[in-house]
Amino acid sequence: MANDKKFVEQITPMDEDFAQWYTDIVKKADLIDYSSVKGCMIIRPYGYAIWENIQKLLDKRFKETGHENVYMPMFIPESLLQREKDHVEGFAPECAWVTVGGSEPLSERLCVRPTSETLFCEHYANIIRSWRDLPKLYNQWCSVVRWEKTTRPFLRSREFLWQEGHTMHATAKEAIEETERMLNIYADFYEKDLGIPVVRGKKTDKEKFAGAVATYTVEALMHDGKALQGGTSHYFGDGFARAFGIQYLDKDNQLKYCHQTSWGVSTRMIGGIIMTHGDDSGLVLPPAVAPIQVVIIPVQQHKEGVIAAAEALKDRLKDVCRVKVDASENTPGWKFSEYEMKGVPLRIEIGPRDIENGQCVVVRRDNREKTFVRPEDLATEIPRLLDELTRALYEKALANREARTWEAHTLDELTEIASTKSGYIKAMWCGDRACEEKLKETADVSSRCIPFGVKPIGDTCVCCGKPATKLVYWGKAY
Amino acid sequence: MANDKKFVEQITPMDEDFAQWYTDIVKKADLIDYSSVKGCMIIRPYGYAIWENIQKLLDKRFKETGHENVYMPMFIPESLLQREKDHVEGFAPECAWVTVGGSEPLSERLCVRPTSETLFCEHYANIIRSWRDLPKLYNQWCSVVRWEKTTRPFLRSREFLWQEGHTMHATAKEAIEETERMLNIYADFYEKDLGIPVVRGKKTDKEKFAGAVATYTVEALMHDGKALQGGTSHYFGDGFARAFGIQYLDKDNQLKYCHQTSWGVSTRMIGGIIMTHGDDSGLVLPPAVAPIQVVIIPVQQHKEGVIAAAEALKDRLKDVCRVKVDASENTPGWKFSEYEMKGVPLRIEIGPRDIENGQCVVVRRDNREKTFVRPEDLATEIPRLLDELTRALYEKALANREARTWEAHTLDELTEIASTKSGYIKAMWCGDRACEEKLKETADVSSRCIPFGVKPIGDTCVCCGKPATKLVYWGKAY
Helix, strand or coil: CCCCCCHHHHCCCCCCCHHHHHHHHHHHCCCEEECCCCCCEEECHHHHHHHHHHHHHHHHHHHHCCCEECECCCEEEHHHHCCCHHHHHHHHHHCEEEEEECCEEEEEEEEECCCCHHHHHHHHHHHCCEHHHCCEEEEEEEEEECCCCCCECCCECCEEEEEEEEEEECCHHHHHHHHHHHHHHHHHHHHHHCCCCEEEEECCHHHCCCCCCEEEEEEEECCCCCEEEEEEEEEEECHHHHHHCCEEECCCCCEEECEEEEEEEECHHHHHHHHHHCECCECCCCHHHCCCCEEEEECCCCCCCHHHHHHHHHHHHCCCCCEEECCCCCCHHHHHHHHHHCCCCEEEEECHHHHHHCCEEEEECCCCCEEEECHHHHHHHHHHHHHHHHHHHHHHHHHHHHHCEEECCCHHHHHHHHHHCCCEEEEEECCCHHHHHHHHHHHCCEEEEEECCCCCCCCECCCCCCECCEEEEEECEC | CCCCCCHHHHCCCCCCCHHHHHHHHHHHCCCEECCCCCCCCEECHHHHHHHHHHHHHHHHHHHHCCCEECECCCEEEHHHHCCCHHHHHHHHHHCEEEEEECCEEEEEEEEECCCCHHHHHHHHHHHCCEHHHCCEEEEEEEEEECCCCCCECCCECCEEEEEEEEEEECCHHHHHHHHHHHHHHHHHHHHHHCCCCEEEEECCHHHCCCCCCEEEEEEEECCCCCEEEEEEEEEEECHHHHHHCCEEECCCCCEEECEEEEEEEECHHHHHHHHHHCECCECCCCHHHCCCCEEEEECCCCCCCHHHHHHHHHHHHCCCCCEEECCCCCCHHHHHHHHHHCCCCEEEEECHHHHHCCCEEEEECCCCCEEEECHHHHHHHHHHHHHHHHHHHHHHHHHHHHHCEEECCCHHHHHHHHHHCCCEEEEEECCCHHHHHHHHHHHCCEEEEEECCCCCCCCECCCCCCECCEEEEEECEC
16 A cells, blocks of 8 residues: 555544544545645545535435526625625625736625525526516535634535525425425435434524524534534525515516525535544444445455455445455455445455355444355345444434433533533523523533424523523534 | 517527527526626526536546546635746636635635646645555546636636546656546547537647646537637646655655646536537537437327326336426427427427327427337337437538638638638648747637647648648637
8 A cells, every 4th residue: 555554553532532533534534635725625535425425315305306406606796795784794704805806906806605695696586587487496516615713624614515505485485395395305314324313403593594584403413422513494584585686476466575595514514424423443434425335355365266256246236335345465454444444334354264155254334243144145135234234323323312412400400511511401491692692601502403393391491590482402513 | 487588589590690699599598697796607507407417427437437536625825826837827817816814814815726736736745655656536526717808608707617637647658648538538528428529639839738748639610610629638747746746656666756637628518519509499409418308298288188198208208318298388389499499309299199190209409300209119219319319410510610621721821711711720830839829910810739640731831831740720719
């Protein structure tokens, strides 16, 4: 191999220093590299292949629900960004500004898009005329820029890749349904494909998107008990439509404003995968997005017939999964570590004795469980094992979340939990922003969401003691 | 329909005003829209779907030849851009500069990437150590920015989508082979999938990429006789490698500089498709990239069984092509015009009489040829007709190119042809830049390329009369 990396020795144990463990993994699993562009990252082939798989799976779901992809300019003129007041207030502080084009100063500076509501709105105002034009269900895959002060690969960087759906509807009801539909698509993708359990809920006003009436979220809990906002879906009412003059002539011959949504997930998702499933040997990838689902490693490969047998196994598998044979000159032990670091879900070992016995050894990445499989059963056994592994990842992450979900009924209790444990703290809230801010101040927790379908655990606010009907998940977050 | 567009009436005939015809098509076929961002375009769903098909087909070819996708930052610090001298000279005049991030002026301004050689080089310098690391075959799909003064949708815009391959090799020979391999992939894609014949050749020094040793190109001739540079492939030698310190330890234990290539095609391709195949009824799309390959239009659809019969035809086709039934309330005539404008390769008409006769009518977009096909034969006939159509598009475009390729042996002859005809002018050239510039001045033509495998037509320079061995295709270009 190019460089004699000794993966296992180099990685910081997660219980010793979770942040360093994370940084080690993104580098040593070859997901990213740094460059001279501060706060931005290079997504290397192995990392980008994960993103391509995410894109493929989500894009399919978006298209099946009637969405179409478009591409908007990456620049937003300052005056356009300012059209909706709350929106510009939220985003202007973190914009990157282009002020010179060619060798001339621009007459109006251009923001590199932090999100594209304003551009979509301008376009929709142009093309929507009648109720027959609705709904408009557009999505865009692109990169966006937010000038963050502290950055971490995948979790928070000045530029990141994402998709942003922007839709227009005739009625509030239809727009709200769309917001829910897309939130459910995200939740389903997280749980079924990524093996990451999520809490669906609504953001408080303090935490909602700049310009939105309501923001819905899927929240995931990382291995260390910190939360990660996994994806958001916003309902805008007709606020932007009024600011941008997006009206349609309804069947009753009345001009009406459209109702709007937007929703997005980003390369953060990859950070979520790492911090939910990873362990001290490296990444653990859910099969749905793993660039390599199965790696076949010949043992005693110099012996006659071993590499050929490995290739024969690959032939049996190549139509049912993403499979690779590594017959490079490294030792099997080195390869085991390498593909564990890279989180390949299943490893197949095959050596002279296995050939003799008419079998091969399949080892699961998550729990290292070994199964002996006959080559002729591989094409049915491997997909089954991959599914089983995804479910096991989900169950393990769910158990972690359950073990890390606490209840607090008083401010003291909440502060005590926040300072000694990590995870979600369930507590009642009166709805007052002052209480939310006080919890941040005293316990350093933010409201993650008001979860759907979770029963109240009391009827008074954990902070002020006044009547409260809202149960909130509080926590520390990435 | 939303708005009662009458396509056929609104489009300018191509022979009357080709530029206006082009502008009409990009708007009326719903490919693009304008926005308040000057010089940038919105790629609408129908236009973007063409790009997605192009991406899918090319990405497959790239991956089959061992390339991996990555993502680099969209910003380039000014000092990094300046590292290779010729390169910065070529690109600095058309850079867009970010000078403010958040609310603070940046200590170093950042260029929005016009191309990413410098970023790839910096990364390669980081990750390449030994001959075992080579070759590195990376590609990136992204948007780039060049601050053009005059812009036209797809052909020249301040922001455009493209792919840029950047590869590193141990030897010059391998790098040159890569340059040729990728040029051939582009040529093959143009000819087989897009039905656009191309001339493969080498650019003159004047026309080559800033920083390259050699630039290879595929040139296509548009319907109006103007040329379009369809894609380029550059050989860099070790120039950037020296500027960025990209060295590897070879098997002989010597440190050596890498040899480099880059290659790219962009959304210009869509402009090329429009101007090669389009006609006065609108777009004509090659089936490989057509978002809808077959549209089924029920005739007298209010009669019982007609829509059901149309749907039944769709069921027969949905596994062999991208097919759609339009059972909207518009008249068949309106629909015919609509899908002709959108360039859908094949239209199927089915009405009560067809049902009675156990047939349907298939109409080709390019020549309006009608075929009667029995429903049970559709799944074999349609793919055949789609292939036939692609080949017919190619033949027609080739005939246009051949009819528009001239030879000139003297400057007078060349000037005369350039002022009265449009197309390629084949003429000998001594290799002197002064002659190339003089031809630009006197005849307003540029060198398109020195084509591969085309015989010389003389032995003296068309301009200065000195000995010449290079045959050049000259012409006006987009």
